[in-house]
Amino acid sequence: MAKEVTYDVAANWKILYENFCECYHCPTMHPEICQILPSWRTGYGTVSGPTGPKVEGSLFADDVTGFSLSGKPAAATLPGVPPEDERTFHGILLWPNVHLMFIPDHVMCMRFEPVAPDRTRIITQWLFHPEAISTPGFTPDDAAALVDVTAREDFEACERVQNATSSSYFEEFHTPHESLILDFRKWVHDRLHPGVQREPAESPA
Numbered sequence: 001m002a003k004e005v006t007y008d009v010a011a012n013w014k015i016l017y018e019n020f021c022e023c024y025h026c027p028t029m030h031p032e033i034c035q036i037l038p039s040w041r042t043g044y045g046t047v048s049g050p051t052g053p054k055v056e057g058s059l060f061a062d063d064v065t066g067f068s069l070s071g072k073p074a075a076a077t078l079p080g081v082p083p084e085d086e087r088t089f090h091g092i093l094l095w096p097n098v099h100l101m102f103i104p105d106h107v108m109c110m111r112f113e114p115v116a117p118d119r120t121r122i123i124t125q126w127l128f129h130p131e132a133i134s135t136p137g138f139t140p141d142d143a144a145a146l147v148d149v150t151a152r153e154d155f156e157a158c159e160r161v162q163n164a165t166s167s168s169y170f171e172e173f174h175t176p177h178e179s180l181i182l183d184f185r186k187w188v189h190d191r192l193h194p195g196v197q198r199e200p201a202e203s204p205a
């Protein structure tokens with residue numbers, strides 16, 4: 001592990017986790033990461049969940065060589081990465097509370113820990129090859145800065161969603177972009193209330 005950052009966010013852990021299950025907010029909320037992964041400007045990200053569709057990775061922009069704020073890699077490509085993934089981002093959600101990003105030169109692990117109904121601790125770790133970490137001049141900061149700026153944008157939005165949950169108008173609704181969120185809610189429901197039919201069973205969208 002080359003770097004660890006802990007965030008304390010005033011939102012329920014499920015609101016935060018659901019944020020990472022969809023990407024229609026990406027074009028307007030995440031200009032920095034859309035520069036690196038231009039396909040995210042479509043509103044369809046490529047993070048997959050355990051019951052969601054298997055998705056392709058996201059290709060770097062033409063002038064980008066690394067998943068970082070500057071668009072440069074922090075280290076050499078990890079051993080074993082196939083040629084087709086040398087300029088590709090892959091993201092996977094491990095339910096219920098882990099998000100992994102697979103980058104050609106490192107792995108980023110984000111873990112969501114509930115602290116209170118309206119508070120969550122997020123532990124973010126950047127994993128690099130030991131040889132990269134021991135290389136003179138190595139720093140994970142440029143790579144971490146891209147996730148940091150993106151995560152702070154997400155966390156601010158999630159705190160607003162948390163505030164909205166107290167509104168009498170707050171209700172469950174899913175667009176087709178949010179199928180992973182629906183899968184996640186069903187997954188959580190089935191573990192909290194085994195054998196009980198969830199309402200609504202499907203999205204009205």
Ligand SMILES: [Fe+2]
Nearest residue numbers: 019025030154
């Ligand atoms: Fe986001």
